[in-house]
Amino acid sequence: MNYDVLTLGRISVDVYPNDIGVGLADVTSFGKYLGGSATNVAVAAAQHGRAAGVVTKIGDDDFGTFLERELDRYGVDRTQVTRDETLQTPVTFCAILPPDDFPLYFYGRFPMAPDWNINTSDIDLESVKNSKIFWSTVTGLSREPSRSAQLAAYEARPVESLGEGQFTILDLDYRPMFWDSVEQAREQVTQALASATVAIGNDTECTVAVGAGTPDEQADRLLDAGVQIAVVKLGPEGVMAKTRTERVVSAPVRVQTANGLGAGDSFGGAFCHGLLSGWPLEQVLDYANAAGAIVASKVACSDAMPNPEEVNALLAERGRTVPTSQKDLV
Numbered sequence: 001m002n003y004d005v006l007t008l009g010r011i012s013v014d015v016y017p018n019d020i021g022v023g024l025a026d027v028t029s030f031g032k033y034l035g036g037s038a039t040n041v042a043v044a045a046a047q048h049g050r051a052a053g054v055v056t057k058i059g060d061d062d063f064g065t066f067l068e069r070e071l072d073r074y075g076v077d078r079t080q081v082t083r084d085e086t087l088q089t090p091v092t093f094c095a096i097l098p099p100d101d102f103p104l105y106f107y108g109r110f111p112m113a114p115d116w117n118i119n120t121s122d123i124d125l126e127s128v129k130n131s132k133i134f135w136s137t138v139t140g141l142s143r144e145p146s147r148s149a150q151l152a153a154y155e156a157r158p159v160e161s162l163g164e165g166q167f168t169i170l171d172l173d174y175r176p177m178f179w180d181s182v183e184q185a186r187e188q189v190t191q192a193l194a195s196a197t198v199a200i201g202n203d204t205e206c207t208v209a210v211g212a213g214t215p216d217e218q219a220d221r222l223l224d225a226g227v228q229i230a231v232v233k234l235g236p237e238g239v240m241a242k243t244r245t246e247r248v249v250s251a252p253v254r255v256q257t258a259n260g261l262g263a264g265d266s267f268g269g270a271f272c273h274g275l276l277s278g279w280p281l282e283q284v285l286d287y288a289n290a291a292g293a294i295v296a297s298k299v300a301c302s303d304a305m306p307n308p309e310e311v312n313a314l315l316a317e318r319g320r321t322v323p324t325s326q327k328d329l330v
Contacts, residue, residue, distance in 0.1 A: 009038025044269020053077035059089035154195035172201030250285035262301025
């Protein structure tokens, strides 16, 4: 299959409470959803009409079956989703305490989870080479054998061989509980940045990657590390993107936050769509910002990923430019 967007990384069952504003001890019922950052990005891209696939691994259990069904429902290719007979599908619980407290509790992920047990042989390297966008996260670099598999994927599409309209995106998705130390994470991120053309992260993630500093300083260091587009999320101030010749900032699209989790993944899928559509960088950021805001305003993540009509409606409502073309759709 020829992918517009192929992602590599985490998958899980996300369990969210139906009771909002209370801790898990007081929750009376839950809903289960497909989750995992890289997988959510693929879902988001598919919602924008892109041919999306994910490379990941699940347990050989009923939760794994649930995730397969959800990927099918969202139109995400799962040819490269394999089952691990030795490990269980991980489950992530979240408490929802708006506006900004969404603690996560990981079950079945430590010391090992199926998506950390991805081997190079599980990956169709030809599809990695040919995909328009290959998206990975730093989480996959925190364990073997997924680290070696991810590095092999980078080797399959060296930066110098990428054609026009091809991008290798590294999500700086740093989660301290997955790493032995910040130093270990920085070492692995530094190596991965050499294979990326786009890097995306918030202040904390950029600090791990390239050290503390202002957003502009961090973006410049990411560019010096080899990427062509550095995206630094500014929290309540929006998001900035920098290239060697351009600096753009997209102001936040303010909404009443229901659940901040998943907004970044929605941003990522919409960002991919914008890049492939050939829009100006400022338009890409505005569109991705709006897509992220829509998910932040809802409880679920994967179920809340918007389509272009929803994003365009929010942009128009807020007086932002609405894209007029969406080229390269297959």
